[in-house]
Amino acid sequence: MLALHIALYVLLGTCLAFAIVELGLSAYVASIWSGDRETYTWNPYEGYVYTTVHVSAPGILIFIVFSACWTILVSAAALVLPWFYTRKGAVTGKLNTILGVSFIVVYFITSVFWLACFADIEAQLGGGTSYSDYLNAVIAFAVLLWLIFLALFILAILAVCGVLFSDWAGYQSMKKGVADPEQAQTATVAPPAHDVPTGTAPAPIAASELSSRDAEALHDQPPTSQTYSPSSPSGLASAELSGDSAVYHDKHAGYS
Numbered sequence: 001m002l003a004l005h006i007a008l009y010v011l012l013g014t015c016l017a018f019a020i021v022e023l024g025l026s027a028y029v030a031s032i033w034s035g036d037r038e039t040y041t042w043n044p045y046e047g048y049v050y051t052t053v054h055v056s057a058p059g060i061l062i063f064i065v066f067s068a069c070w071t072i073l074v075s076a077a078a079l080v081l082p083w084f085y086t087r088k089g090a091v092t093g094k095l096n097t098i099l100g101v102s103f104i105v106v107y108f109i110t111s112v113f114w115l116a117c118f119a120d121i122e123a124q125l126g127g128g129t130s131y132s133d134y135l136n137a138v139i140a141f142a143v144l145l146w147l148i149f150l151a152l153f154i155l156a157i158l159a160v161c162g163v164l165f166s167d168w169a170g171y172q173s174m175k176k177g178v179a180d181p182e183q184a185q186t187a188t189v190a191p192p193a194h195d196v197p198t199g200t201a202p203a204p205i206a207a208s209e210l211s212s213r214d215a216e217a218l219h220d221q222p223p224t225s226q227t228y229s230p231s232s233p234s235g236l237a238s239a240e241l242s243g244d245s246a247v248y249h250d251k252h253a254g255y256s
Contacts, residue, residue: 004164004171007155009079015148016075022141023068029134030057030065060120064138067113071145074106078152082168091169099170100160107153114146 034057038050081099085091118139129136158164162173 004155004159004166005168008152008168008171011148011152011155012075012079015071015145015152016079018141018145018148019068019071019075022138022145023065023072025134025138025141026061026064026068029132029138030061032134033057033061058124060117060124063113064117064142067110067117067142070113071110071149074110078103078106082170085169086167091167091172096169096172097174100156100172100174103170104153104156104160107149107156111146111149111153114142114149118142118146 034055039053041049041051043049043051085095085099121135121139121142130139155164156171159166159171160174162175164171166172
């Protein structure tokens with residue numbers, strides 16, 4: 001879990017830094033490319049003359065500027081939102097699903113943006129390099145950003161599928177029954193022995209647990225007191241003998 005968090009911090013921080021550099025480079029190249037220029041053109045009435053022509057920046061440079069701004073916003077949001085919701089303790093299953101799907105879609109779209117950026121420039125250059133070092137730097141950073149967002153896309157999928165474990169919002173597993181091993185271990189710990197549920201009958205006391213006073217009281221009982229069970233034949237016989245002996249004593253007591 002810690003390794004995933006470190007990897008996300010490093011990748012998103014690198015994306016944020018590279019996007020700021022790419023924004024500056026692409027804006028500078030677009031400003032050099034566009035503007036008013038004096039060109040030597042042919043005029044049938046005057047011959048070759050200098051005329052002022054307004055040149056606009058290519059559409060791919062404008063798209064690179066847009067992709068750099070988009071990447072700055074995405075990287076900042078992906079860094080702040082999981083940390084904020086996790087620290088606040090408001091991570092629910094619905095929030096995790098929304099953020100997880102959003103991160104996967106946004107990472108994929110951003111990687112496609114940068115793939116289209118450097119692929120289009122390379123196609124216009126014929127697969128080679130440009131005479132401008134600034135344009136070559138723009139291509140290099142576009143390739144790096146494409147690779148980084150592709151790695152973030154793969155990490156996000158592995159996290160929501162339960163292969164990598166994380167407690168951040170948007171990176172928790174969406175599979176039912178899959179949880180962090182540390183939480184699962186804590187959940188399976190048996191409760192202490194003294195936590196007896198309310199309403200349960202106490203266990204019977206063994207004979208060895210009787211006190212010495214109870215043992216003496218049982219020993220001092222008169223021998224005539226007998227306990228019998230009405231359901232047993234021996235108990236019934238003992239009761240009948242006791243009754244007959246009581247009648248016999250009563251009769252003899254009357255003659256005396």
